[in-house]
Structure formats: C-alpha cells, structure tokens
Amino acid sequence: MYLRNGVILLISLIVIGCNGGGSSATAPSAPAPVANDTTLPTVVSTNPPDTAVGSSLTELRVTFSESVDLSSVNVGSFVVTGPSGAVSGAVTVNGAVATFTPSVALPFGVNFQASVTTAVRDIAGNQLGADYVWHFNTGKQLALSMDDGNHTCARLVNGRVKCWGINVYGQLGVGDTTTRGDGPNEMGANLPAVDLGNGRTAVQIVAGRDHVCARLDNLQVKCWGKGSVLGLASSSRGDGPNEMGDNLPAVDLGAGRIALELVAGGGHNCARLDNGRVKCWGNGIALGLGDPNTRGDTVNEMGDALPTLNLGLNRTAVALFAGWSHTCAKLDNAEVKCWGYNGSGQLGTGDIKVYGDTPQTVPASVPALDLGGGRTVVKMALGGQHSCALLDNGLVKCWGENGWGQLGLGDTANRGDGPGEMGDNLAAVNLGTGRTVVDIAAGYNHNCALLDNGDLKCWGFQGATGQLGYGATYPGNSVGDRPSVMGDALIAVNVGSNLRALEVIGGMSHTCARLDNSQIKCWGANSAGQLGLGDNVGRGSNIADMGDNLPAVDLGF
DSSP states (O other): OEEETTEEEOOSOOOOOOGGGOOBOOOSOOOOOOTTOOOOOOEEEEESOTTEEOOOSSOEEEEESSOBOGGGOSTTTEEEEETTEEOOEEEEEETTEEEEEESSOOOTTOEEEEEEOTTOBBTTOOBOSSOEEEEEEOOOSEEEOSGGGOEEEEEOTTSOEEEEEOOTTSTTOSSSOOOBSSSTTSSGGGSOOOOOSTTOOEEEEEEOSSEEEEEETTSOEEEEESGGGSSSSSSOBSSSTTSSGGGSOOOOOOTTOOEEEEEEOSSEEEEEETTSOEEEEESGGGTOSSSOOOBSSSTTSSGGGSOOOOOSTTOOEEEEEEOSSEEEEEETTSOEEEEEOOTTSTTOSSSOOOBSSSGGGSGGGSOOOOOSTTOOEEEEEEOSSEEEEEETTSOEEEEEOOTTSTTOSSSOOOBSSSTTSSGGGSOOOOOSTTOOEEEEEEOSSEEEEEETTSOEEEEEEOTTTOTTSOTTSSOSSEESSSGGGSGGGSOOOOOSTTOOEEEEEEOSSEEEEEETTSOEEEEEOOTTSTTOSSSOOOBSSSGGGSGGGSOOOOOOO
C-alpha cells in the first residue's frame, strides 16, 4: 500500500515471501511462570473467524486461553497463506492475544488460510496441543443497491466506508438526506465516511434497495437507511444527526451469536452465524421462515426471538446469496436450497411456486438445485428475478426471467419455471471458446462475468442507460437474447488501457468494478450520482464513454 497524490492504492499481487519477512515484537514484561502448570493452551477465538466472508486487510488476531511465551509466537508459528504462498508480515503479542500484521494490506476478495502451530507455548512452556487452522475470504470492496435504490458504497483498505448516490432514507449513513456524487466537490475528501462507532471499522458491506449493512471488526452488525429492514424496530437511521456511530445500535442476532457473512436483497437481509445456522429479517417473502411476515420492524422480533431457518436435519449453511426477493444457501453437504418469490422460476424448482412463506415450504422442503450431473456450485449471483451459478467446472448457468436475455442463452424464454428445464437440460452461458469464469455478478436485469483471461463480459438489459458498457455495439435494448451476440462475438468491457477488473458488482441500472490499479470505475445510469463522478450524466450508452475516457471514482484516500 502506498500514497499517490494523497490516495491510498492497494496492490493486489502481494505474495511476498515467507517466514523470513516478519518479526516478533517484545513486550515490556511477561507474566511469571505458574508452578506445576501442565494445562495445554488452546485457541479461544480468531478474528476473522473460520469461514468468515470479509476481514480486516491490515491485521489478523488469535486469542489463546492464557498468556503465551512471546518468543514462541512469530511468523514461523503464526502463518498466513494466500494463493501465492506465505504472506510476509510481523507478529506482536499482548498477553493471550497475538496479532499478525501483513507487510502489505491483504487484497479484497481473496481466500486465505491462517494457522498457529504447536510451536506456540504458554508461560510455563506447555505447547499448543495441535495446530489450529482457519480459513477466510477478505470480502468484496463494493456494494450496490438493487432496483431503484441508486446508491453505491465502498469499503476502503483502512476499513472505513464511503457511500454516494441517492439518500432519501439516510442510506449514505452521514446524518442527512442529501444526495452525493451528483454535483462537483461532493466526492473525494469532501465525501464523509460513515461513522460506525468509536474506533470501529467494516470488514464486510452489503446494500439493499434503500439500506446498507456492515459487519464490523468487533464482529457486530450495524445497518442504516430505511427503517423497516434494519432489524432495529425503528424508523430510518442515518437520515438525521446523532443517529450513527455509537448511537446506532447493533443488530441483535441472539445471545452469544456472531455473523460470519451477510447478504442483502431488495428489502431483506440474512446472516450466516458462527453455528452454521441462518437468520433473516426484513420483508417476509424472502425470509424463509414459514410465513409471509416481516421481521425486525417491531420490538421483540430480533435476538433469540428471531427463528433460525430450517435448512434440513443437521444441515448448516456454508454460503449465502440474495436477490431482490429471493435467497439461496449452499449447505454443508454441497446442496443449494433457494426460497422466496418465484414468479419466473428463479428458484430453479421447475415451477413458479413461492417457497418459504408457509410451514410446508420452508427451505428444508425445497428441492435441491439441480445444475447437472456431478456439478457443484462455487458461488452464485442473484438478480431481480433471475439467478446464476458459477460451477466447479468454471462454467456459468443462469435461470429464471429472461425477457432481456439475462440468462445469456440466445433467446428470451424463461428457464426453471417448468419441468425438465434444469440439470443437464440447462445450457451453460457461452462466453467464448475455451473460456471459463472466475467470478460472477448480477444486477437487477443484467449479469457480468470475470473470465480466466482477465476479460470482463456483461449481458442482459442495456436499454439507454449503458450498464453493460457496450454503447451501441449491439443494437436493441438487450444483449444475450440472440445467439449471434454471445460467445466469441461478445466483446470484453473496456475499463481502460492495460487494465483489468478484479471485482465486479451490478445494481439496478449501473455496474461498478475494482481494477487491478486499485481504482474503482462505474458506468450506467447516474440520475442520483451513483457513479460517483460529480454529475448526473450516465456513462456507457456511448462506447466513447468507456475505457480511458471513463473517470475513476475519487474517494479521497
């Protein structure tokens, strides 16, 4: 991480050496050994926790059951490993807490493994009984509103959050209802960061139509914006003074429970908890609780009073995904269950029946998603009334509404709303000869995929707003509704000379990408300044808007 003109840049290729790159700090003093102590130290907790989606980019912590010997905890016994090997850094110890600080901030959206080994000793010399290993993903940087919410948020390297665009309900979290990003001098250093509380930072952010939620570094969850979906039994938060920071209550997910992952739909939120269970709150149809009732908008509905979802006997969730009014969970047995609104077959159940709004249709009773013999889901992207899955073979399959070609199958016929349309009968999206997909994102009526060669390709509704970034390259209001524009004929989105996207995310009518030079670029509709460019002029409906002509979002860091 380094400064250029006052802006913090994150270099994503950080594989920097191994154990020799770090050091151990020496504390002023250490506790005296306890005579005849033979109790082995254990790991009490880690931050980030195991399987968390979203973490600090600048420090990792492990808490032991007792104070540990300073000399035993170092980069040889506290190891962090990424896709390119061991991460260089330094280890400090304060009593029972060890902190790993990477030499360069970890990149967004990358899987890491951390471990502490049996070389760790307590003050009496007792070693950790066994190596302790945990895994986490650093989480995405960007969050966009679904439908016509028209706001955008970014998590910065230092964990601060900035939001811009429409602000009717205080979804920007700055204590007023003033739109930002649609006029000069509103971005950069002039754009306030969201106050999450004294010393608090975000490790994950998600956005719904009119609200935003964040997982914090202290493992709490806070939400702001439109009141009915926040889980606070209150009116909107963030639209007036003294509503944010320490005055904003954390969402109560139950005694002793913490969230490992958040997802947000148009008007609902779900959390995957540390016990593998799932809790959802907000608008009822997408919650999967066996009734259509909204949760969290009145008192005594959250905390231990909020039921966990019935995912099946002894089943737990390992990943969550949310669309406008539907939700999916990947389970510990690799099955995927989806529930919520299903008017276009977006649940992939072969019908248009709503699931989750009656006791008979809770997630446990939903048929597991069938995407073909032997195939498993790596990740999913859910849109307005369609769904897409990235499979273990690197291909993408989409189902549900297809009026704008958002399924990428060269026609406008829905899939998943009738028998015989899923499984091996559902074709994969053709994104070019020999190409595979490494990430997938869904907007309300469009999708984008990052390919193995670094290209970014988008399809679905483009209208006059330009969210696909193709200008008039493909005539008509959509791309993907004709076979002639998919496969090798579908060009890559131009994000700039010698630049490629590392992360992409879609909203109602705009798309944003994080690039490999750490810039953020957004294109599409801009009526409320959601592109963050200091005006309300859309970008992408003219091909000349893209590439080097598309300005980066100025976040002032």
